[in-house]
Amino acid sequence: MIPEFGNFALVMALGIALVQSIVPLVGAVQNNSRMMAVAVPAARLQFVCVAISFLCLTISFIQNDFSVLYVAKNSNSLLPLHYRISAVWGSHEGSLLLWALILSGWTIAVSIFKKSLPLTLSSRVLAILGIISVGFLLFLLLTSNPFLRLFPAAAEGNDLNPLLQDPGLIFHPPILYMGYVGLAVPFAFAIAALLQGRIDASWTRWSRPWALVAWIFLTLGIALGSWWAYYELGWGGWWFWDPVENASFMPWLVTTALLHSLAVTEQRNTFKAWTLLLSIFGFSLSLLGTFLVRSGVLVSVHAFATDPARGVFILIFLAFVIGSALFLYAWRASAIISLGRFSALSRETLLLINNVLLLVACATILVGTLYPLFMDAMQLGKISVGPPYFDKVFAPLMLLLVFVLGFGPMTHWRKDTFKNLINRLLKSALISALLGMAFVLLIFGPAPLLTTLAVVLGVWVIASSLATFKNHLGKDKPLDRLRLLPLAYFGMLVAHIGVGVFIIGVTLVSTYEQSETVRLAVGESYTLANRRFELADLTSVQGPNYNAEQATIKIFRGDHLVSTQFPEKRFYHSSSQPMTEAGIDAGLFRDFYISLGEPQQGNAWTMRLNYKPFVRWIWLGALLMAFGGLLAVLDRRYRKKQEGAN
Amino acid sequence: MKPRQQRMWFVAIIFSGIALATVLVLLSLGENMMYFYSPSQISKGEVPRDAVIRVGGLVVNDSVVHDDKNLGVRFKLTDTANTITVYYHGILPDLFREGQGIVAIGEIDAAGQMKANEVLAKHDENYMPPEVADALKTAAEGGSMPIPDSHTHK
Amino acid sequence: MWRFTLPLMGFGLLVLILAIGLTQDPSEVPSPLIGKPAPEFELPRLHDPSQNLSLADLKGEITLLNVWASWCESCRVEHPFISEIAASGAVAVYGLNYKDERGEALKWLKALGDPYQAIAVDQDGRVAIDFGVYGAPESYLLDQNGVIVYKKIGPITARDWKEDVSPLIQQLRDKQL
Numbered sequence: 001m002i003p004e005f006g007n008f009a010l011v012m013a014l015g016i017a018l019v020q021s022i023v024p025l026v027g028a029v030q031n032n033s034r035m036m037a038v039a040v041p042a043a044r045l046q047f048v049c050v051a052i053s054f055l056c057l058t059i060s061f062i063q064n065d066f067s068v069l070y071v072a073k074n075s076n077s078l079l080p081l082h083y084r085i086s087a088v089w090g091s092h093e094g095s096l097l098l099w100a101l102i103l104s105g106w107t108i109a110v111s112i113f114k115k116s117l118p119l120t121l122s123s124r125v126l127a128i129l130g131i132i133s134v135g136f137l138l139f140l141l142l143t144s145n146p147f148l149r150l151f152p153a154a155a156e157g158n159d160l161n162p163l164l165q166d167p168g169l170i171f172h173p174p175i176l177y178m179g180y181v182g183l184a185v186p187f188a189f190a191i192a193a194l195l196q197g198r199i200d201a202s203w204t205r206w207s208r209p210w211a212l213v214a215w216i217f218l219t220l221g222i223a224l225g226s227w228w229a230y231y232e233l234g235w236g237g238w239w240f241w242d243p244v245e246n247a248s249f250m251p252w253l254v255t256t257a258l259l260h261s262l263a264v265t266e267q268r269n270t271f272k273a274w275t276l277l278l279s280i281f282g283f284s285l286s287l288l289g290t291f292l293v294r295s296g297v298l299v300s301v302h303a304f305a306t307d308p309a310r311g312v313f314i315l316i317f318l319a320f321v322i323g324s325a326l327f328l329y330a331w332r333a334s335a336i337i338s339l340g341r342f343s344a345l346s347r348e349t350l351l352l353i354n355n356v357l358l359l360v361a362c363a364t365i366l367v368g369t370l371y372p373l374f375m376d377a378m379q380l381g382k383i384s385v386g387p388p389y390f391d392k393v394f395a396p397l398m399l400l401l402v403f404v405l406g407f408g409p410m411t412h413w414r415k416d417t418f419k420n421l422i423n424r425l426l427k428s429a430l431i432s433a434l435l436g437m438a439f440v441l442l443i444f445g446p447a448p449l450l451t452t453l454a455v456v457l458g459v460w461v462i463a464s465s466l467a468t469f470k471n472h473l474g475k476d477k478p479l480d481r482l483r484l485l486p487l488a489y490f491g492m493l494v495a496h497i498g499v500g501v502f503i504i505g506v507t508l509v510s511t512y513e514q515s516e517t518v519r520l521a522v523g524e525s526y527t528l529a530n531r532r533f534e535l536a537d538l539t540s541v542q543g544p545n546y547n548a549e550q551a552t553i554k555i556f557r558g559d560h561l562v563s564t565q566f567p568e569k570r571f572y573h574s575s576s577q578p579m580t581e582a583g584i585d586a587g588l589f590r591d592f593y594i595s596l597g598e599p600q601q602g603n604a605w606t607m608r609l610n611y612k613p614f615v616r617w618i619w620l621g622a623l624l625m626a627f628g629g630l631l632a633v634l635d636r637r638y639r640k641k642q643e644g645a646n
Numbered sequence: 647m648k649p650r651q652q653r654m655w656f657v658a659i660i661f662s663g664i665a666l667a668t669v670l671v672l673l674s675l676g677e678n679m680m681y682f683y684s685p686s687q688i689s690k691g692e693v694p695r696d697a698v699i700r701v702g703g704l705v706v707n708d709s710v711v712h713d714d715k716n717l718g719v720r721f722k723l724t725d726t727a728n729t730i731t732v733y734y735h736g737i738l739p740d741l742f743r744e745g746q747g748i749v750a751i752g753e754i755d756a757a758g759q760m761k762a763n764e765v766l767a768k769h770d771e772n773y774m775p776p777e778v779a780d781a782l783k784t785a786a787e788g789g790s791m792p793i794p795d796s797h798t799h800k
Numbered sequence: 801m802w803r804f805t806l807p808l809m810g811f812g813l814l815v816l817i818l819a820i821g822l823t824q825d826p827s828e829v830p831s832p833l834i835g836k837p838a839p840e841f842e843l844p845r846l847h848d849p850s851q852n853l854s855l856a857d858l859k860g861e862i863t864l865l866n867v868w869a870s871w872c873e874s875c876r877v878e879h880p881f882i883s884e885i886a887a888s889g890a891v892a893v894y895g896l897n898y899k900d901e902r903g904e905a906l907k908w909l910k911a912l913g914d915p916y917q918a919i920a921v922d923q924d925g926r927v928a929i930d931f932g933v934y935g936a937p938e939s940y941l942l943d944q945n946g947v948i949v950y951k952k953i954g955p956i957t958a959r960d961w962k963e964d965v966s967p968l969i970q971q972l973r974d975k976q977l
Contacts, residue, residue, distance in 0.1 A: 069958075150958070234740070277807060284811075291818065311822045319815050326808040333804040343647055344655060352656065356663035364667050370817065371675065377820035382682045384700065389678035393670045517717055517736045578740045597737030606717055606737050707899065743871075 003068050006056025007147040013049035014137040016042050021130030024123035036123035043111045043126050047104040054101045057146055058088050067153030070146040076157035078545055086170040093146035095173055100136045102181045110185060124192035132184050135317045143310045168228035176221030176248060180286040182214025183251060187283035190276045191325055194332045204266040209638045211262060215255045216629040222248050223622035234580030236593045236610045238618060241390040246369045247289030250362045255282045257358040260351050268348060268413055270340030273333040280329060284322040291318055343415040350408045357401045364393045402457045402503055406464035428467040432460035444512055454507040461500035465493045488635035495628025502621025508614040521604035529611035532556040538603060546572040551605060553594055555585055567594045591615050689728040693754050700751050701760060707744045734762040741767035838946050839930035843920035846897050846905060853920040855946050862972055863892045865940040869900040870908035872936040878955035879912050886915035891969055895919035898928050898936050941965055943972050
């Protein structure tokens with residue numbers, strides 16, 4: 001009964017979403033406020049229906065209802081409760097349902113916080129979100145229904161992929177989807193602006209926090225995914241340039257550009273058409289990512305079950321949504337006039353360079369991701385584009401970006417001069433150059449030029465951010481000024497410092513990581529990066545649904561025992577895939593990472609010992625960026641002006 | 647700047663960005679593209695020397711020989727029509743097994759054997775990486791064509 | 801103004817490439833054998849190696865030839881469904897034991913049940929090459945005259961059965977009447 005109820009709720013949601021998308025749009029054209037007012041109750045009702053549907057699927061999982069095909073495929077009765085719940089989004093159908101739930105969640109959030117918005121704008125925004133909901137609900141019902149029954153019911157379910165039985169995977173997809181789907185809100189705002197043919201101050205003030213929140217989730221989602229890959233895949237990589245990763249990274253880059261462009265639009269009343277275009281791009285890339293991942297046109301490590309019918313559906317949906325958005329843009333964007341003027345050297349220019357670099361970086365990833373597809377389509381041979389391509393293209397673009405970043409916040413809006421700029425930043429430039437070089441030299445000794453340059457630029461971002469801060473406080477009564485500084489300003493500083501930390505982490509770990517594959521018998525040891533790794537013991541361990549071979553590895557520095565690690569090789573009962581559980585001795589400045597290979601004769605194993613300096617800084621940097629975003633969202637001005645404008 | 651100048655400035659920055667990207671892509675794409683070959687193509691000598699390539703096939707049963715001293719491993723890779731020898735130093739992926747489909751990345755040496763830098767097996771509930779399937783299929787048909795891409799983990 | 805249409809045109813190009821890409825599923829491998837007579841074979845039977853199983857034994861009824869091996873993990877997943885098909889009597893199910901060891905194969909059948917009418921042993925995989933087998937499991941639907949009408953690479957699923965195999969069998973039966 002429960003699955004049928006869930007299915008029914010989904011159909012109801014589709015009907016309501018249709019009302020939500022059509023009635024307010026017609027109302028907006030006819031200037032009929034009663035029709036426009038339908039948007040809010042429809043959005044709320046739709047959320048309730050999707051939530052009921054999601055709840056039904058969750059109950060089916062909790063109750064081990066193996067008469068539901070999706071449950072039987074992705075869960076079994078031995079699975080612990082928390083994994084049974086997270087298995088709801090463990091595979092295609094359920095994750096789409098989660099997607100729909102999050103979309104309706106964002107919609108209801110807009111309907112709650114929209115008080116100060118003009119009725120026409122808010123109802124258009126809700127209607128556009130409704131159209132996107134219609135698309136996803138149709139997709140669910142037509143090609144990916146999670147409530148399909150299995151006759152006769154299975155006695156026992158399949159297991160959840162052992163790789164996915166991990167706490168990281170409980171949170172990773174929902175957070176990432178929050179980001180992906182959240183981009184629909186700025187998108188809807190952009191379309192509504194194009195429909196009404198103008199952008200005013202309230203529009204920007206509205207669009208910005210939504211874009212920020214989506215960006216925060218995207219940042220956290222990507223960082224979490226990277227961290228999960230690092231400790232769970234068993235060989236210490238943190239980014240693979242896999243199509244699925246690229247699919248999440250591209251919208252992130254564009255949204256980062258959008259945040260900066262929105263700042264210009266809000267502060268300086270310019271870049272308007274550009275901001276709209278970026279809003280459209282952000283969500284377009286998140287849809288494109290869905291297409292790439294779900295359609296099976298690209299083969300990726302993240303093996304989602306693929307189905308050509310799904311690919312066709314998403315492509316049509318994508319072509320419809322993005323095509324009409326860009327058509328609208330082509331038609332109406334010229335009506336949106338930017339009034340603000342600026343000179344060649346100004347913060348506007350630097351932010352434009354920032355935007356262009358981020359977009360160009362995104363485009364190069366898109367090219368690398370789609371190039372094999374293109375070659376295939378043109379019958380030019382089957383190829384793959386390896387990670388070196390992405391590294392090579394990405395590094396110079398990012399270094400350039402980081403270089404410009406250091407100047408941005410210190411440059412005046414509208415007009416500035418080189419002389420003043422140099423005056424303000426010369427000290428931090430010199431300090432960062434010296435500090436950066438000393439840093440590398442003292443810890444690692446003589447370094448390659450590019451490494452030194454990258455570290456110097458990382459320090460440069462941090463130093464110039466601090467210099468900007470100091471400059472802002474001024475000489476007299478700094479504490480009074482401190483109190484007046486908006487929270488968003490701190491947000492920017494923290495996020496920029498995060499970028500610096502991230503750059504330093506990436507540079508140092510990729511230059512100085514050491515890795516050695518060795519064969520160790522019990523009692524033997526191997527020295528890597530000044531640490532002696534001793535295989536002290538080998539034991540068999542029983543897990544809840546697996547058996548494991550566990551090694552005890554003692555890490556010594558000189559004669560001093562630093563840490564004891566227990567890497568495992570697990571054999572899950574339900575699948576013959578062995579799984580490598582790495583032993584990681586984590587630290588702020590370095591990780592030691594041990595993964596077991598294969599058993600050898602004579603009570604020995606092959607294993608891989610890794611030294612990963614500063615690898616934590618990568619995720620620390622990402623966390624700082626997200627935290628900076630959070631500070632910016634909490635800024636008083638978004639709340640105050642919204643109340644005041646009503 | 648006047649509106650017109652400002653627009654030109656905008657366009658100029660965008661175009662220099664595009665130009666920069668084009669240069670970077672052209673410089674990097676060519677040398678980081680890996681073509682796919684099948685064991686049959688390698689046996690026939692159709693593969694250029696000194697080029698990093700990807701080869702897909704099945705690991706022949708009872709062909710895996712470990713050298714415990716320096717962690718070397720040798721195995722035969724087949725597309726059922728032809729078989730080549732692959733040698734590799736390091737830890738094989740969890741999913742590496744005899745009879746399983748794998749992808750090796752590396753170069754062909756003078757003896758026509760493959761020196762692999764990386765051996766990949768797929769994390770997948772599917773029974774075989776598609777490029778392996780395709781290599782086998784092509785061999786069965788007697789044709790020879792490169793096989794499609796798949797990003798795979800160690 | 802023309803410059804605002806640039807994104808739309810770029811996007812049109814992208815959709816075009818994606819649409820072409822969609823028609824070329826990288827994991828789909830069409831079989832050249834469909835509609836052609838199955839290759840002749842004569843192989844020892846698993847349970848009684850002194851007896852042979854040949855294509856001629858399969859002719860006269862609609863058969864499902866299932867390629868499996870005890871080392872093949874997906875076969876284990878597929879097995880209950882194959883058993884279900886065999887029990888339903890919709891089609892005669894034969895097995896082709898692919899590159900396997902006899903002892904292991906027998907052990908496997910003993911543990912999981914033996915739904916097959918008979919099993920041919922293809923130890924060196926020679927016949928499998930004729931059939932164009934890429935790996936196990938694979939299933940071939942043969943009509944009464946031994947012509948291959950359907951092929952599935954990988955485990956056969958309830959969906960394949962409902963949407964493809966079952967209707968095909970129905971068609972073949974209708975033709976026969």
